[in-house]
Amino acid sequence: MAKKLTFIHAADLHLGAPFRGVRALSDAWANRLLDAIPEAYDRVIDAAVSRAVDFVVIAGDIFDTARASYGDYLHFFKGLHRLDEAGIPVYLCTGNHDPFTSWQRDFFAFPPNTVMLPADKPGFAAFRKDGETLALICGRGYYNQTWPADEDISSGLTRAAAIEALAGEAPDAASAPFVVGVLHTGLDLDPVKAPTNTAALLRAGVDYWALGHIHQKFARPSFDDPRIVFSGCIQGRDIKETGERGCFVVTLEEGRRNSVEFVPTASVVWQRLDVDVTDCANVGDVTDKIMRELFRANGKAHCEEMCARITLTGATPLHAVLARPGVVEDLRKHINDGYPSFFCDALIDATTRPCDKEALRREGLFPAVFLQVADALRADSDEEMAYLQEEFLKKNVQLPSAFARRIDDLAADAENLVLDLLNRGDE
Secondary structure, eight states: OOOEEEEEEOOOOTTOOOOSTTTTOOHHHHHHHHHHHHHHHHHHHHHHHHHHHEEEEEEEEBSTTTTOOOOHHHHHHHHHHHHHHOOOEEEOOOSSSSSSGGTTTTTOOOOHHHOOOOOOSSSEEEEEETEEEEEEEEEEOHHHHHHHOSSSSTTTSSSSHHHHHTTOOOOGGGGOOEEEEEEEOOOOOOSSSSSHHHHHHHHOOSSSSESOOSSSOOOETTTTTEEEEEESSSSSOOSSSSSEEEEEEEEEHHHHHHHHEEEEOOSSSEEEEEEETTTSSHHHHHHHHHHHHHHHHHHTTSSSSSEEEEEESSTTTHHHHSSSSSHHHHHHHHHHHOOOOOEEEEEEEEBBBOHHHHHHHHHHHHHHHHHHHHHHHHHHHHHHHHHHHHHHHHTTTOTTTTHHHHHHHHHHHHHHHHHHHHHHHHH
């Protein structure tokens, strides 16, 4: 019978992480978010226990800071003890947020089920089941908060090295059907945080690399053949970490490709939503459409509550109404007061006044001249960037690199803004 192994791959718990920029808008939601990360960790533990997995892997950044609080340690160790009581081993490594030197071992001792892989050298462990070694675990964590640029964090982590290192405690190590690697690394996606080479990992004889650090779900060669995998963080911490978050249930089986099943763990999901209000006749219609989009996004994200940053788009006669002082903020407050499961942290009006640019060009008046100049400038992206760079330098401000990627969008926004101001002048 083919051997089979099932385990949880989680990473980037970030227990104790702050949520920036929310308290200024809502004390209640800021307090709610403080509970969201511990809740997400509890859901990882729940998933492991309910599915009776063989073991759990946590690939670094368990804590958000090198000086984690006693309360954060207490919550983390309670989860470890729950797994210990269920007979589920845990293999973990440290990350750049919680390096090996920062762990406060005077708080708690690890329960018998938990193995912290070393950070000063490659580490190995044997997972045994029913009297045989079913998997070899190999990995390495961060020793300090930075990783030496001339050292590969994956060096020495191979199937052959694991067999040799574990031969004493597991004489049948060479016949173990599976090898699982655990690392906190930027791979080739973040060249600063302990980068390593994809090809080298694939050649190491490791069946599945459980990685941490990148906060997005990611797999190589693909999710159809997941051998090098980031599970992402278990709970988004701000508007940059949108969408569902969670962990993977990984299944390895002889003669088959690896498979991963995503388990959502975030009770609060962050979303960016663009809501086209072109077809809205009044502000009430805008509210209704926003709510439909919130419920649609909420259903896809598999979460109880959602923080959203909403941008209103489209060419609409309501543009002038939305531009009046206080209208958009009152609309945001109405959404937040009426639907406690959603929190709109910002409502941005990016609508435009309906404008027939071709008609303006035919009229030959000042708007036509402006559009002609705008078209000429847009045709030369280098000239556009030079102009922007010069304007930023005049203000002693560095031009953000992201502007180069958004130059076309920014030019269109600027054009619409000028036309809108000209129309207001007509009024």
